[in-house]
Amino acid sequence: MDIETLKAQNPAHWTKAAAIRALTLDAVAAANSGHSGMPIGMADVATVLYEKHLKFDAARPDWFDRDRFILSAGHGSMLLYSLLYLCGDPEITLDEIKNFRQWGAKTAGHPENFLAQGIETTTGPLGQGLANSVGFAMAEESLRARFGKKLVDHYTYVIAGDGCLMEGVSHEAIGIAGRQKLSKLVVFWDNNNITIDGTVELSDRTDQVARFKAAGWHVQEIDGHDPSEIDAAITAAKTDDRPSMIACKTHIALGHAAQDTSKGHGALTDADQNAAAKALWGWTTGPFEVPDDTKTAWEDIGRRGVAEREAWEARVADLSATRRAEFTRTMSGEAPKKLSSTIKALKKQISESAPKVATRKSSEMVLEVVNPIVKETIGGSADLTGSNNTKTGDLGVFDVDNRKGRYVYWGIREHGMAAAMNGMALHGGIRPYGGTFMCFTDYARPAMRLSALMKVPTVYVMTHDSIGLGEDGPTHQPVEHLAISRATPNTLVFRPADTVETAEAWELALTQTSTPSVLSLTRQGLSTVRTEHKTKNMVAQGAYVLADADGKRQAILLATGSEVEIAMAARDMLQADGIGTRVVSMPCWELFEEQDERYRKRVLPGGPVRVAVEAGIRFGWDRWLFGERGKREKSGFVGMHGFGASAPAETLYSEFGITAEAVAQKVRGLIEGKWQPDPRT
Amino acid sequence: MDIETLKAQNPAHWTKAAAIRALTLDAVAAANSGHSGMPIGMADVATVLYEKHLKFDAARPDWFDRDRFILSAGHGSMLLYSLLYLCGDPEITLDEIKNFRQWGAKTAGHPENFLAQGIETTTGPLGQGLANSVGFAMAEESLRARFGKKLVDHYTYVIAGDGCLMEGVSHEAIGIAGRQKLSKLVVFWDNNNITIDGTVELSDRTDQVARFKAAGWHVQEIDGHDPSEIDAAITAAKTDDRPSMIACKTHIALGHAAQDTSKGHGALTDADQNAAAKALWGWTTGPFEVPDDTKTAWEDIGRRGVAEREAWEARVADLSATRRAEFTRTMSGEAPKKLSSTIKALKKQISESAPKVATRKSSEMVLEVVNPIVKETIGGSADLTGSNNTKTGDLGVFDVDNRKGRYVYWGIREHGMAAAMNGMALHGGIRPYGGTFMCFTDYARPAMRLSALMKVPTVYVMTHDSIGLGEDGPTHQPVEHLAISRATPNTLVFRPADTVETAEAWELALTQTSTPSVLSLTRQGLSTVRTEHKTKNMVAQGAYVLADADGKRQAILLATGSEVEIAMAARDMLQADGIGTRVVSMPCWELFEEQDERYRKRVLPGGPVRVAVEAGIRFGWDRWLFGERGKREKSGFVGMHGFGASAPAETLYSEFGITAEAVAQKVRGLIEGKWQPDPRT
Structure with a gap:
């Protein structure tokens, strides 16, 4: 079907989709970087999805029972931003669209979930969105089972590209979804046959339809520019009891000089070509300008879900206080008291x-x-x-x-x-x-x-x-x-x-x-090393004194996990020799780093020699050995200096020298001023 | 087919395969750890492959034109070790079998390529061997095209398990192989329907046959215990112009009480059960004892390729001196002069x-x-x-x-x-x-x-x-x-x-x-920073003085890659203020670590303040800042403290403070004794 026919057959649809295409061209051209072709190619699918199927209220992207829309092909971020802006998302304003890919904008090069509520997940590393979506759909199933479909009942829609489907993680994801019969998961494959290096055939000839069927999916093949085919396919997908993949044959950068080429995948910034594309689309307004009637049509779509959302809120309000509290707490992610x-x-x-x-x-x-x-x-x-x-x-x-x-x-x-x-x-x-x-x-x-x-x-x-x-x-x-x-x-x-x-x-x-x-x-x-009960969560401080020196503090042993008991045994040996030795357990470096200087100094005062023990490589330990009042020539590390080996654990600890004896020995040497550099770390 | 029938129909085959099974049981029991079931299940496939198809000379595992055998399901390492020992590999002796999984043994828990020439690759992380094998087969194709089939003409055989096929990397690997029509790649799928957690259906219902076909593979399904089916399938696989997958229906731990169970996947150490299994297999000798006739039969297999190897060596010897030298150099991996x-x-x-x-x-x-x-x-x-x-x-x-x-x-x-x-x-x-x-x-x-x-x-x-x-x-x-x-x-x-x-x-x-x-x-x-030509490879030292201080050396700037020019610009600023500043380029930490103390001290003497600049996180830098004669309170880091953001590069460098100004500023502060801790690193 050529563009004129598409336009003629579904003029209202065409204009709405053209708004996505035009905004994409404008934003990418303004940023002078980005990916124009994918949003242009998938605008029809997205328009039908939003207009006819997606359950959402644009003004309330935080509505818990909304359908989720996941743009796994994250480089096509302007597709998502256009949809959010057009529908009236409160955060993705026209200014954000104009600031695409600029410092401080919510419209980052790839969608970042933490920048706006309307962005469900961060995508760009290919395949991740598709694999996330399996978790979204499982979460929905689980919560529906727990709270009932009056509170939880929504779909997860995904747009995935050829790259998503080539990545290994896609295999794992579709295997899980097929096995779990995640019937409310619907994946649109943007089947445009183009990757950055050329046509897909250059690197892959996988029959994706057969592949998804082999994984237990319901699969349909459609023209990704035909709104009625798209609509029918989504309807069918929603009723099948398997996860659905809809292979959408599309043209990347549809209507642009770069259509169906690798060039079309990237940033289309040629002003003449862009003008020609807009003309072909019948788009006559200036950059970033969406005609009022088109914007209104989109905002109507954005409001389609208002009543449904309000009904849902009423149902939540109708819950018993206990049940509502539990549902609210669960949604919020707050841990139970x-x-x-x-x-x-x-x-x-x-x-x-x-x-x-x-x-x-x-x-x-x-x-x-x-x-x-x-x-x-x-x-x-x-x-x-x-x-x-x-x-x-x-x-x-x-x-x-x-x-x-x-x-x-x-x-x-x-x-x-x-x-x-x-x-x-x-x-x-x-x-x-x-x-x-x-x-x-x-x-x-x-x-x-x-x-x-x-x-x-x-x-x-x-x-x-x-x-x-x-x-x-x-x-x-x-x-x-x-x-x-x-x-x-x-x-x-x-x-x-x-x-x-x-x-x-x-x-x-x-x-x-x-x-x-x-x-x-x-x-x-x-062994249990924390034999004295403390109500305080000691790990919350990241590191703490597990056993202090008896007598003059001459050594501090730093250890984590399985090596703490080795440090404790070394302490026994050293104390027996009259060497006052403190053992610091360091279960979480990051939390220790967040403690104030006073606390850190209390745990790791300057003066004593320091030996760290960890059955991993040294990389990173220098901060605690040389930094924080430590000194290279008064510190040592007992751990691994390369890969391990196959043998019983005790043998390995002994052969690699991660023992209480080795720790005590290292401390004694340091106290005697006999510092030696480690083997290559 | 039950075991008695299998035994009766192919007694000679059965005994040879039983040798693998018995050695596996004995070695795993002696080590009290390992994986018994897979070698037992795949012994028939391996026996037919080695007896009828694999081109190799056991005494010369370094023969370049040998067929490659890759055990992607590496936990079944005793399958490989048994084969090597039985065929007469010079390195995998009976003592090595007895020392399975012990310190210093070549028979590690999982096959380690660097421990014995007969081990083609290191496997254990699932899917890796399968994905390696694609490279093996591509290398063979490439070298055959370059040197001709008289010098290079061999197959790559792989045994992969359910785990290999579930891992995402398998999808990438089979996609490449199918696209490239790697016709000399033959993969046996050990279709035993068992994983550690239970039956495969617990987590996966992928139709593997359909999946491989979708990726362009030739696929056959056979009884993995029937020697004639195995033989016929390999023969067919070798002649098809696509990569071949042979789905071998097998019983994990065949004939053992743990047959067809997850338990059978692991270490089978129950003496009574093991004795019963051996009895069922008709195996009557003691632990680690292979009857002479069986060992001889295997050694005959190990010698099958001698003539072929000699003929190949003769062909190599017949090459012109130049061509032979090039072939030999290429095989050895030596770089051209x-x-x-x-x-x-x-x-x-x-x-x-x-x-x-x-x-x-x-x-x-x-x-x-x-x-x-x-x-x-x-x-x-x-x-x-x-x-x-x-x-x-x-x-x-x-x-x-x-x-x-x-x-x-x-x-x-x-x-x-x-x-x-x-x-x-x-x-x-x-x-x-x-x-x-x-x-x-x-x-x-x-x-x-x-x-x-x-x-x-x-x-x-x-x-x-x-x-x-x-x-x-x-x-x-x-x-x-x-x-x-x-x-x-x-x-x-x-x-x-x-x-x-x-x-x-x-x-x-x-x-x-x-x-x-x-x-x-x-x-x-x-910018090019090395504007003065030196024949010496400076990167080989890992780090070196790119620009020394003019006047008294008060600061040393350490930088890598794109930040070296920032360090050079900071040096210009500091020198303009009369602060003698050295810039050390550190393109390879590992090589610098290998330099002797004298050289390292020459590059990084104690005394001057030190600032490192790298557009990455600080983790690891403390070694060069606090260690090597440095001091925490006289050092600083200019770089990233978290994830980046979407904006033009210059904006990001400026917003994240990775600039010559920031470096110069940090140096001045340190010289003035105004050390400050970094933001959380």
Whole structure:
């Protein structure tokens, strides 16, 4: 169908879609950067979706029961910004459109969820939005099961491009969605056959239709410029009991000189070509000008959901006070009041019984008491349930016939799990946690970065956190992964030393509102070091004096997690020699960094020699060894200097020299002034 | 078919396969850890492959034209070790089998390529072997096209499990293989329907047969315990012009009490159950004992390829001296002699012309002169060819009808690209490099870690390496990625400041034999700072004095990459104020760490204040600021303290305070004793 025919057949639709196209051209040209072709190509799909299907109230982008619209092909951000502006979103004003990609604008190069409520998720790293959407849809299913469809009943719509579908994470995401029969998830594939390097065939000839069918999806193929086909396909998608993929054959940069080319993917800034495209579209107003009648038509769309939203609010108001409070609290992400006392009670009990357990088991002990009171948790594991200890007795399994279940068998899909958890957290009403081996932080990494960037409190339960996992060897032994997570802004990395610290770490993780947490947990058993009960959450300070020096303080040992008990044993040896030794447990560097200078100085005073012990590489430790009143020549590190090896854990600790003896030895040498540089770190 | 029938129908086959099963049981039981079920389940497939198809000479695992066998399901390592031992591999002796998973053994928990020549690749992180295999098969195609099938003509066989196929990287890998019609790649899927958490259906219902067909593969479905079906399927796979997937229906832990269960996936250590399984298999000898006739039968298999290997060696010997030398050099991975002089000539020319270009463009300039003389490079990009500047004029495109092409359009598949590059490097004869945006280090990360662990010199061309990329915003702006790569053992991270340093970095990257390199390159143009030609490779020292102080040395500025010119401008300001200022360019921390104390002290003497400038986070910098004769209270950092933002690059540098003014200001403050802690780093 050519453009004239499209225009003639659906003039009202065409004009509305043209508004998206024109705003995109104008904004990208003004910024002199961006991606014009995708919004132009998908304007018809988006227009039909917003006009005929999407349940939303533009003035109230925070309405909890709105349909979610996720632009997985995030480079086409002007599509989303145009829609928000046109419909009357309070935050995405015309000025924002004019300031596209400029400092301080809400209209960033790629959509950033934290800049405006109307932006559901941060996209740009391809495939992430699609994988998030699986979590959005799961969150909706879970909350609908819990609160009923009068309160929760909405769809998740996604636009994904060829890049999204080539990325590996898309495989994991569609596998999960197919398995879970997420019937309220509808994905539009912008099938324009263009990538940056050329036509898709240059790098891929996958039959996407067959592929999605193989994953258990309902699939339709349509002309992505024909409004009636689009409308019919969405209607069909909404009623099928499987997730739906609608393959929309589109032309990137439709009507522009760059149509159907890689050039069309990028910034179209040639004034003459842009003018010609606008002429072809029948768009006659100046830059950023939307004719009143067109703007009004869009604003009517933006108001379509007002009555529905008000009815929903009335239903919420009609709830019993208790139920309304619980629903409101759940939506808000606030932790239940009982959490704090529950954690304290567990701590007390543990300090008294002082069990020797792995911290992955400690984590399970915490979850066993937490999950029954924090009903919004959804736990899971990437096929390591028995190893990550993430499943507690009360959860039940989230499944097609049990949406009340709160445990997800994610399969061997660390990346998909992490991205879906982000989606759940973004959706709201769910506090997701998921486990894998810490080394496979690598697989989940793109989504873990996005948790931090997007400011969502996803919790990563990373067990088997060092050579202490033993025989599985260096492919499974993290050495640099603590550094990787610590290097990531806005991420709390907890490495608790025992069950008490694990409980404190969980309390902190579950009360975060805008920061993800990484729990680094052992495979091997650890002694309880916090045998004296304190109601205060000591981990909240990031680091604290676990055992002070007897007599003159000559040494400070800094340790985390499984190495705290090694530090304690070294302290015993040193004290026996009359060397006053303090042990500082440092379960969370980031929180310690946030303490004031006075507290930090109290914990790490200048003077004594310092030795840090951690079964990971040294990278990052210099801050605590040389900085904070420390000195290079009075400090040392006992840890890893490269990859691990395959052998029993005790052998590895011994062969790699991470022992109490080595720590004590290093302290003695430093006190005697015999500093030596580390092996290459 | 039950076991008795299988035994009766193919007794000779059965006994050979039983040897694998028994050794597996014994080794896992002795180690009291490991994975018994997979080797037991896939013993029949492996036996038929080795007996009837695999081209190899067990005594010479270094034979270049051998078929490659890749155990992607690496947890089943005893399958591989059993095969190597039984066939007579010189390194995997019976003692090694007995020392499975012990310190110092070559028989690590998961196969480690650097422990024995017979281990083609390191596997365990699921999906990696499968994705490596794509690179192996591409390397074979490329070298066959270059040297002819008399020298290069072999298959790549892979065993992949359910986990491999669930991981996202499998999607990228099979997409590439299908697109490239890698007809000599044969993948056996161990279709045992068991994962750690339970049956596969618990987390996945993907129709794998349909999925592989959708990706353009030849697919067969067989009984994985029937030798004749296995044989026929391999024969058919070898002749089809597509990559082949053979879905092998198998029973995990066949014949053991744990057959067909998740328990069977792990370590089967119950003595009675193991004895019963052996009895069922008809295996009557003691632990680790293989009857002579069975061992002999296997050793005959191990010798099947002797004549073929000798004939190949004769063909190599028959080559002209020049051609033989080139083939031998290429196989060995040695760089051509002309590389050094070519780099020097380019450096001289650049120092004279002093162009202002982005280092991604510098990299292209280097590749333009390098690729014509280093014929073993294969370049590529994950759909960012024009942005990564990885394609040079001479390369040609590697494609189905042009196997001599040396440029790969990888598509939007950073992870698959990285893993395939590892496969190429492991195969030998190829020096792979590939590009993406540095931020998408995250996507490639699992394979990047394996480059380091496996000791292969893969080169990662990571462009757009900071907020300097501008408007694309924080999803595309790396801030922690230098730290991530630096934190990874055995990885060289180069951040060159101009074209000269870029040329030096490339020379180093291309001459590595056991270390991968990450090139961190800018999007934005940079001045040439190395305007005085030096034949010496200055980057080889990791850091060096780029400009010394005029007059009394009061300050040392440390910088990398795009911030070196900022440091130089700050130096101009400070010198104008009479503050003698040295600028140290630090393009490669790892190489600087390897320098002796004398050199390091010469570059970084104690005394002057120190300010580091890098448009990334501070994490890791403390080593150079506080350590190496530095002092916290006399040092400062100018860089990022969190994620970036979307705006033009100049605005971002200015808003985030990464400017010459800020550097000079910080120096002045430090000299005046006004040290202040950084914002949270």
